[in-house]
Structures are given as structure tokens and as C-alpha cells.
Amino acid sequence: MTTSFPMNDGNSxxxxxxxxxxxxxxxxxxxxxxxxxxxxxxxxxxxxSSSHTFRIIELGCSIGPNTFHAMQHVVDVVKxxxxxxxxxxxxxxxxxxxxxxxxxxRSLPIDRSYYASGVPGSFHGRLFPSRSIHFAHxxxxxxxxxxxxxxxxxxxSPTWNKGLIHYGTSNIDVVNAYIAQFExxxxxxxxxxxxxxxxxGMMVFISPFSSYTRLVEFFGSSLMDLVNEGKLDxxxxxxxxxxxxxxSPQDMTKVVEKNGCFSIEKMxxxxxxxxxxxxxxxxxxxxxxxxxxxxxxINHFGSKIAEEVCARTLFKSEEISTWMKANGGKxxxxxxxxxxx
Amino acid sequence: MTTSFPMNDGNSxxxxxxxxxxxxxxxxxxxxxxxxxxxxxxxxxxxxSSSHTFRIIELGCSIGPNTFHAMQHVVDVVKxxxxxxxxxxxxxxxxxxxxxxxxxxRSLPIDRSYYASGVPGSFHGRLFPSRSIHFAHxxxxxxxxxxxxxxxxxxxSPTWNKGLIHYGTSNIDVVNAYIAQFExxxxxxxxxxxxxxxxxGMMVFISPFSSYTRLVEFFGSSLMDLVNEGKLDxxxxxxxxxxxxxxSPQDMTKVVEKNGCFSIEKMxxxxxxxxxxxxxxxxxxxxxxxxxxxxxxINHFGSKIAEEVCARTLFKSEEISTWMKANGGKxxxxxxxxxxx
Numbered sequence: 001m002t003t004s005f006p007m008n009d010g011n012s013x014x015x016x017x018x019x020x021x022x023x024x025x026x027x028x029x030x031x032x033x034x035x036x037x038x039x040x041x042x043x044x045x046x047x048x049s050s051s052h053t054f055r056i057i058e059l060g061c062s063i064g065p066n067t068f069h070a071m072q073h074v075v076d077v078v079k080x081x082x083x084x085x086x087x088x089x090x091x092x093x094x095x096x097x098x099x100x101x102x103x104x105x106r107s108l109p110i111d112r113s114y115y116a117s118g119v120p121g122s123f124h125g126r127l128f129p130s131r132s133i134h135f136a137h138x139x140x141x142x143x144x145x146x147x148x149x150x151x152x153x154x155x156x157s158p159t160w161n162k163g164l165i166h167y168g169t170s171n172i173d174v175v176n177a178y179i180a181q182f183e184x185x186x187x188x189x190x191x192x193x194x195x196x197x198x199x200x201g202m203m204v205f206i207s208p209f210s211s212y213t214r215l216v217e218f219f220g221s222s223l224m225d226l227v228n229e230g231k232l233d234x235x236x237x238x239x240x241x242x243x244x245x246x247x248s249p250q251d252m253t254k255v256v257e258k259n260g261c262f263s264i265e266k267m268x269x270x271x272x273x274x275x276x277x278x279x280x281x282x283x284x285x286x287x288x289x290x291x292x293x294x295x296x297x298i299n300h301f302g303s304k305i306a307e308e309v310c311a312r313t314l315f316k317s318e319e320i321s322t323w324m325k326a327n328g329g330k331x332x333x334x335x336x337x338x339x340x341x
Numbered sequence: 342m343t344t345s346f347p348m349n350d351g352n353s354x355x356x357x358x359x360x361x362x363x364x365x366x367x368x369x370x371x372x373x374x375x376x377x378x379x380x381x382x383x384x385x386x387x388x389x390s391s392s393h394t395f396r397i398i399e400l401g402c403s404i405g406p407n408t409f410h411a412m413q414h415v416v417d418v419v420k421x422x423x424x425x426x427x428x429x430x431x432x433x434x435x436x437x438x439x440x441x442x443x444x445x446x447r448s449l450p451i452d453r454s455y456y457a458s459g460v461p462g463s464f465h466g467r468l469f470p471s472r473s474i475h476f477a478h479x480x481x482x483x484x485x486x487x488x489x490x491x492x493x494x495x496x497x498s499p500t501w502n503k504g505l506i507h508y509g510t511s512n513i514d515v516v517n518a519y520i521a522q523f524e525x526x527x528x529x530x531x532x533x534x535x536x537x538x539x540x541x542g543m544m545v546f547i548s549p550f551s552s553y554t555r556l557v558e559f560f561g562s563s564l565m566d567l568v569n570e571g572k573l574d575x576x577x578x579x580x581x582x583x584x585x586x587x588x589s590p591q592d593m594t595k596v597v598e599k600n601g602c603f604s605i606e607k608m609x610x611x612x613x614x615x616x617x618x619x620x621x622x623x624x625x626x627x628x629x630x631x632x633x634x635x636x637x638x639i640n641h642f643g644s645k646i647a648e649e650v651c652a653r654t655l656f657k658s659e660e661i662s663t664w665m666k667a668n669g670g671k672x673x674x675x676x677x678x679x680x681x682x
Contacts (some may be wrong), residue, residue, distance in 0.1 A: 015632060018632075019631065052470075052471070053473050088470040097449070101459060103356075105438050105461035108461065115469055115470055118459040118460075119458050120447075120449065127456065128431070129430075130393070310355075
């Protein structure tokens with residue numbers, strides 16, 4: 001273990017970001033030397049040979065520790081299968097640029113058996129060089145849409161999602177707008193991954209399924225409680241919609257087949273036992289959802305309303321417990337394994 | 342451009358970090374499915390073929406914007422040389438895990454022509470898979486030692502650096518302790534890079550040179566002012582030493598040759614014009630140094646003394662200007678280009 005000496009962070013008055021002019025001068029002054037070294041000395045042809053690095057990406061890694069858990073599992077299984085080949089592993093943790101990579105990096109397991117990288121950017125677009133990835137994994141992430149379907153923002157249309165924040169109990173126009181956005185997003189997603197993943201490489205998704213549409217609506221009903229008490233304007237709730245679509249096997253089959261670059265190796269709905277559901281621990285469940293939804297609530301309603309809504313939803317834990325008890329069996333997930341043709 | 346929906350950051354009560362048990366359950370529940378997909382479907386032999394990705398690492402990237410500037414330059418020059426080969430570029434920005442990668446990622450240039458990754462970890466150790474890197478770059482970073490030479494912490498030895506915070510005007514024992522630490526660190530550094538860089542791959546260093554030892558001592562003299570005013574215990578200053586060694590061409594030649602894995606393609610001292618020195622802008626210079634040193638000062642002396650020392654050093658800008666005017670010509674840098682044998 002060596003000690004670390006970080007520069008001043010952030011971008012305030014005394015940050016390195018705003019105070020590194022001299023270091024820039026050193027780089028500028030060396031530009032020609034760097035250039036000469038590359039032009040005169042580098043021979044790219046001899047270098048681009050194959051390696052024994054197995055590259056794994058986690059799309060929508062968020063912060064951890066789940067992502068470390070998932071990645072170590074993939075590494076362990078590949079090692080188990082190819083124990084006779086000396087492989088090295090490189091894992092790319094990828095998420096939006098606003099993800100808290102600092103916390104992710106600071107909590108990386110010390111005993112990991114892979115080289116770790118962070119890759120900022122949306123998976124609705126290219127993130128990696130062509131044919132550089134052998135295995136892609138994504139858990140609880142592909143249900144995030146790139147944006148709210150634009151039809152939901154038209155107050156005069158049947159897709160104005162009055163009194164609701166998601167599509168679960170909405171009319172068919174709203175549901176179709178969500179499906180259309182999901183299909184558009186997945187087309188972009190698959191086109192990007194088709195470039196990045198080597199032929200024979202694989203991709204697995206784990207996605208929550210439809211029971212979540214009801215659970216997030218408990219937050220919606222807390223918002224409507226505030227409307228009914230005159231503390232919040234209803235149009236603000238009507239114009240708030242969660243950018244998530246939980247695909248069915250049929251939805252997923254359709255987008256994979258439309259793209260055409262991947263074969264479906266496995267697709268199934270699973271009904272994993274949930275410790276949270278078994279113990280009807282609605283409080284933990286709601287706090288889990290708060291960690292996911294709070295940023296969206298703050299963006300749309302401000303911190304004060306967001307805090308109030310989260311607190312009020314927690315008060316509903318008994319009602320939520322009852323619902324979970326009755327519907328626990330329906331709490332399920334979609335598992336998909338694809339292979340690059 | 343897609344919108345982003347980050348989870349709650351940090352690790353406070355409502356963070357995703359502490360509230361993602363359900364997501365973990367989904368991953369756990371899919372472990373066997375992931376395993377089956379890998380065991381049953383993945384064929385690693387057909388995948389590990391060569392690619393046209395040129396991989397560049399920036400060692401000690403810090404926060405930017407300098408590192409973006411340097412990396413784009415390397416990419417541009419490689420493109421210029423190999424305009425007939427379709428290459429894709431992947432840049433790995435690497436620094437200690439405490440580096441502010443969030444700010445780095447959020448300020449990535451939109452018009453960059455490479456895929457960006459962040460790699461947390463000390464360059465005094467392995468960071469990348471074997472033979473995976475084609476070009477390594479490090480600017481204003483390799484002079485950072487992994488730690489203070491331990492001999493400097495012995496109060497009864499001639500290496501107790503009394504009244505000073507660096508080796509510039511110290512006795513020969515202190516200087517030798519710094520050199521020995523530098524040599525040890527570079528041996529570890531070169532052994533790691535020798536594994537990571539492909540045969541024919543290159544490494545360039547840009548390192549500040551010796552005039553910095555005097556400049557940082559202006560902070561030392563501010564500390565001693567506080568000692569002389571009875572506001573600070575001298576032994577606290579004596580036990581504070583900056584973990585930096587500015588190598589000479591001779592120092593560098595010695596460590597490269599001892600390692601034996603790299604050939605020296607170029608090594609020279611350069612005397613770049615400094616806008617800051619030309620305009621004798623000591624204030625900007627001192628604030629630049631503050632962004633680098635403040636964390637170390639806070640760690641050793643606490644925030645209050647660190648603030649006082651930085652403020653007092655700024656008051657010395659006239660004296661520093663005079664020194665810079667007289668010694669500007671000596672402000673120089675070491676440039677080194679190495680090739681993996």
C-alpha cells in the first residue's frame with residue numbers, strides 16, 4: 001500500500017482544476033517532443049497483436065457494492081470454465097457521467113481478481129472501441145429510458161398521464177408511448193453493443209419486471225395526497241413521469257429480433273425469493289426505491305416536496321406490506337442471455 | 342444527448358450505496374443463469390483475436406483540463422502518422438483512488454476523438470492487463486514518491502530535515518534518502534509498466550526539474566515564520582517533508598538502465614518559456630502550488646495552519662517574483678521517451 005496525495009478537488013477558487021496553468025505549460029512545451037517520439041519511434045504494426053485479456057463491461061453499474069458482486073461472479077465463472085487458459089480480466093464499470101464514480105472507486109474490493117476501469121457515458125450510445133468487449137452485463141439498468149416519451153408532455157393529448165407518475169394503471173396510449181420509447185432506445189443500445197462486442201461475445205440482462213409499476217405508484221399517491229391537501233399543483237404531478245419501462249419477454253424478443261445482430265440464448269421470467277418481500281419489509285423496500293427515485297423527484301419538485309413525498313410514502317409501509325404480501329409471488333425479473341452473431 | 346438519472350450518491354442514510362439490497366437480490370437470483378450462460382454458451386478461443394484499438398494511458402492524470410489536452414495531442418499525432426490505418430483510440434486516465442474522478446469525467450471534452458476510461462490506483466503497482474497498452478504518458482507526476490523516505494522520520498539521525506520541508510538546501514544525507522526512495526519507486530514503476538506495455542510500445546515522461554525545490558521552500562519559510570512567532574511547534578515542521586523528487590537525466594538514466602526493459606529513445610532538459618515566469622506572475626504560480634500542496638499541509642498541520650501558510654506565502658509574492666526573475670532561465674523540465682524492448 002502506498003500513500004496517496006490527491007490534488008485539490010472540485011472546481012472552486014483553490015482547486016487544481018482552476019490552478020494548473022504551469023502544468024499546462026509543461027505539457028505544451030513538450031508537444032513537439034511527444035510528436036517526434038511518436039512519428040520517429042513508434043511502430044504500430046508490430047504492436048497490435050492479440051492478447052489474453054478478457055474484457056467485461058457492466059452497463060449501468062451505479063455505485064456498488066452490487067456491481068462488484070456481479071462482476072466478480074462473471075470473472076469467477078469464466079475462470080472456472082477456462083482454468084487451463086491464463087486469462088487476465090479487465091472490468092469496465094460504466095454509467096452516466098453524473099454517477100458517483102468517486103464512491104465507486106473508493107469502495108472497490110481490495111481482493112478483486114480483475115483490473116478495474118470506470119467509463120462515463122450513456123449506454124444509449126457508443127462507449128467502447130469496436131470489437132473490444134467479450135462479455136456485457138447489466139442488472140437493474142436497461143429499464144431506464146433515455147428520456148420521458150415526449151407524447152407524455154402534451155397536456156391536450158390522451159397521453160397526458162393525469163394523476164399518475166408511471167404507466168402501470170394508465171390508459172393504452174400512455175403504455176404505448178412508453179413501449180415506443182423503449183423500442184427506440186433499445187435499437188440504439190443494440191446498435192452500439194453490436195459494434196463493441198466481438199463475434200461470439202455475450203450479453204446478459206437482469207431486469208425488474210412489472211410489479212414495480214405498482215410499487216413506484218405509492219410515491220405517486222403520496223404526491224397526489226399533497227395535491228388533495230392543496231400543497232402541490234396537480235399539473236406538476238401530471239407532467240412528472242418516471243423514465244422507466246419494464247420489458248416483457250415479448251418486448252425483449254421484438255427488439256432483439258429487429259436489431260438482428262444477437263441470438264437469444266436464454267430468456268425467462270424468474271420469481272426469485274425476496275428476503276424483503278418474505279419478511280414484508282416494506283420500509284427497506286421503500287428506502288431502496290427512495291435512493292433510486294429521489295434525484296428525479298428533486299429535479300421536478302424541489303428538495304422540500306421530494307423529502308415530504310419520501311417521508312409520506314414511508315408512512316404507507318403497512319399498506320405497502322399488505323400489497324406486497326398479496327402480490328409477492330408476482331414480484332419477478334426478466335433474465336436474458338444474448339450472443340453476438 | 343440523453344438525460345441522466347443518477348442514483349443518490351455518497352454513502353449517507355439515503356444513498357444508493359446503503360440502500361440497494363433489492364437490486365443485490367436480483368443479481369444473486371441470477372447468478373446461476375449467468376453461470377449457465379458462460380459455461381454453456383461462451384467460446385473464448387474465437388473471441389481473443391486482434392483489434393485495431395490503440396490504447397493510451399495517462400499516469401497521474403489528476404483532474405484536467407491539462408490531461409485532456411495532452412491525450413488529444415497524442416491521439417492527433419498517432420492519427421497523423423497512421424492516417425492510412427483505421428485506428429480507434431481508448432484513453433485510460435489513471436490516478437490515485439482519492440483523485441476527483443467525478444470532476445474529471447464531468448469535464449471530459451465533448452469533441453474528443455477517443456473512448457475514455459478512468460483507472461483508480463497508484464502507478465507504483467500494476468494497473469492494466471499484460472501487454473495491453475501501446476503508449477503511456479505522464480506529465481508532472483513521476484516526481485511524486487510513493488512515500489516520504491523513512492529515514493527522514495528519525496529525529497536523531499542526520500536525515501532529520503530540520504527547519505526544511507524538502508531536500509533542496511538540505512545536507513547530503515537527506516538528498517540521498519530522497520534519491521534512494523525515488524530509485525526504489527521507479528523500479529516498481531518500471532516493472533509494472535514493462536508488463537503492461539506491448540513490445541514496441543512507448544512511454545514518455547514530462548517532469549519538472551530542480552528549480553521547484555526552491556519554490557516549494559517558500560511554503561517552508563512561511564511555516565518557519567509561524568515557528569518563530571511561537572504559533573507552531575518546530576518539530577512539526579521538521580517532521581514534514583514533501584514526497585517529491587525531481588529527477589535529473591542522470592537519475593533517470595540510472596533507473597531505466599537498472600530495469601533493463603526499456604530503451605532510451607530521447608532524454609533532454611528543456612527550458613520552456615513560462616508565461617508565468619515571463620510576467621513574473623508569482624501570485625498565480627503560488628496559487629498553482631497551493632492546489633498541489635494544500636492537501637499535504639492540511640494532513641500534517643490541520644486546515645487552520647495550512648490556510649495561514651498558503652496566505653502568508655502569497656504575501657511573499659514580491660520576493661518570489663524577484664527570485665523567479667533571477668532564476669527564470671533555470672526553470673526547466675526533463676523530457677524522456679522510452680520504448681519497450
